[in-house]
Amino acid sequence: MTALSPGAGDPEFRKSLRKRPLNHWNETIIKAALVACAFVTLATTALIIFVLFSETISFFRDVSFADFFLDTEWQPLQKPVSFGIWELVAGTLNVVLWSLLIAVPIGMATAIYLSEFANPRTRRVLKPVLEALAGVPTVVYAFFALSFITQDLLQPGLGKGTVPIFNSLSASVMLAVMILPTIASLSEDAMSNVPRDLREAAYGLGSTRIEVSLRVVVPAALSGIMASILLGIARVIGETMIVAIAAGSTPNLTLDPLASIQTMTGYMLQVGLGDAARGTVDYRSLFAVGTMLFLMTLLFNIASQLIIGRYREQYE
Amino acid sequence: MTNTLASERAEQPPRSHLIIEPEGPSVFGLENVSFWYGRKQALGDISMKIPVKRVTALIGPSGCGKTTLLRCLNRMNDLIPGVRLEGSVNYHEHNIYAKDIDPVEVRRRIGMVFQKPNPFPKSIFENVAFGARVNGYKGDMRERVEKSLRQAALWDEVSDDLKKSGLALSGGQQQRLCIARALAVQPDVILMDEPCSALDPIATLKIEDLIRDLVKELTIVIVTHNMQQAARVSDYTAFMLAGVQGVGQLIEYGPTRELFTNPRDQRTEDYITGRFG
């Protein structure tokens, strides 16, 4: 016990216990570097907000608020230009509506099956396969939507006259496949978290498995299910490639699934492809639509997080 | 100065007859230590001295704050957010909670062994060498590892295969490995938090023998649930109890034999005779 052997009240010993800045200088540098890393995420948010808002403000110098929010025509690229955002919002809502109508029932069925019916072996196989769907690049789904859903399925099935080559339905089908893992997996988590005694109480009263699932488990997991759907909506709103390729580029104020439409993201990609010069109203409209898109996805994401946060509290 | 101190002392309840300070030099001197987890107070006004090269046992029922007190001695509690300590913990007469004291410097002198053996998921050799290495030991690492393992009475059992994972050992061996790991830093004090609670009786006896051996070289403070263990291994025993609102207090402190044969406080007697509650 030589080096560290202490002397009672010895000031030299006291000194050895002290913080020595030089002793831990690398520790200090590393901590500073870590803080800098964490700062990158804050800076990203700040930059997104700055870029979106500054160009959007410039946009509204050229285009009035009234034109943007009250006009119903979105025709920025040919004269007479008009910037009524609702046609693009309607396009986005169109695909949200139809993709949810497909994805929610299937997602629920999958979640109920995995959580209440499947034996552990099936579950171990099915869940990863389902989650693999989430890894498929969306440009691949876009190809499927245009080449197969529209050209091999919808047009031969319903007639070329009724189904235009670009239509909301083909995009919605693939968007539904895209968000299926999100909805099924998060809903299944919520259902699995329903306390066992709740189920046992219902079985004890003579309920069948499907009755327990639908009347006890689903209601108890409802907030988690809602959160998964909101998250799915946010992903559909933000998805670009599927709608840009399969749904068309004609702004259209309709919820008709067989219409050719344009979503907010679809418009943004169209401008992006066109190499709009900085400072033009086209370039700025990109950011005005982007701001709208950003706020809408943020709304659904935050709503989803709030619900998840609340139900976590309930069970912890 | 002396006047104020005298008057303060006068206001406190008379308890001097319950605290028999150990004779000779001491490693720790606690002065009016109070401790909070956030708003919840866990320790109230504890003062005691812990003697050099002796085994001091902290006993008491669950929730009496004995583990908290132990972890105050090497600033392990610093790691929990929102904790606060008042009073001073003097280590060789230097307050380790002074602003300019580095907790890392404190912990390399005051080692710790935990309730559940927690070897690193590495080889036996690396487990022991890690502490020495981070403390800048430049000498012969094999020698240091061997010495520590011998001190921890583990060498004969593992010398053949130091490359084996620490996690592959039995519970009792793992705990002795953790003791060897602490010894490799050549600490002045080792704090033990119920080191045998996860072990079988035979492994427990081995650790107790080891404790008696080690105390020839260094100071040991041990928290234990087991009163026979306290009686077997310790020289001094402190009995703690949670008082009002769960604040841990030091009830009685003195030489182990005295405390066990002739407890001065009724609550101590109730506890050690098993009539507690």
Place this chain on the structure above:
Amino acid sequence: MQGEHIEPVDLRATGAVARRQAFSRLSRYLLLAMSLLGVATLVVLGYITIDDGAGRIDLDFLTNYPSRFADQAGLRSSALGTIWILGTTIVLAIPVAVGTAIWIEEFAPKNALLTFVKLNIANLAGVPSIIYGILGLAMFVRFADLGPSILAGALTLTLMIIPMTVIASQEAIKQVPPSLREGSLAVGATQWQTVWSHVLPSALPGIITGVILSISRAAGETAALIMIGAFSFIAFDHSLNPAEALQDDFTTIPIQIYNWTIRPQEAFRQNAAAAIILLMIAVFTLNLTAAVIRERFRRTY
């Protein structure tokens, strides 16, 4: 008991109960059928794709530059572009993401700032990729004047994948038991020594899994890169010197797929199908690797 007459009780389901049980049993198969719908759709589409495109894959397809003649077009420049973009993104994103996760889990004071940082990361993970695209366009391409270069593309994807990489790394670090940290700190290791020697090695499989999944997401990203202007005809190989290559214009496989998909000719649809087969093989290999690492190193603490 003997001789006593016991009324036989029939416990077989009858009437309403039988109907309910039959419905319950039937629903099992209905639910299973619906569960398989998504997967089945993909299997069918995958089959058609392979049928369409497999015949198109040969050495020329891999080594040819893009062309306006479908049968001469290949993936050479887009594959090289993908490798450059992903390589650069990995180098830029991993240190920042893992550093952020370490700071959050090991060093950050538990205060309002930390709550805000976590909330912010969760929200960034939900920001659509096209928004990252216009951020990249405004900041890297125009403001920093990097042009639609590999560097600008990699920076854009870096910002895009950092949030999800941070979240995955955080989860991995959280799994490391506190007793491991205590054991290290108790022998006088500093916080960083503890993190470096014990926490990171234990969390590594989880971190690698998360990183691979993020990379696989970046590998399929299209919209963000098109937004920064990566939609040009590239018929040259990038220099092996990063300083030069990073300034090059580029294209990637997903962008090439988009390019071929939107053309009306059937021959380009085959090209797109062939490229999709190769892209999916790459993406599934990445995901499978991640899954294998996760299973293999699952620790039993």
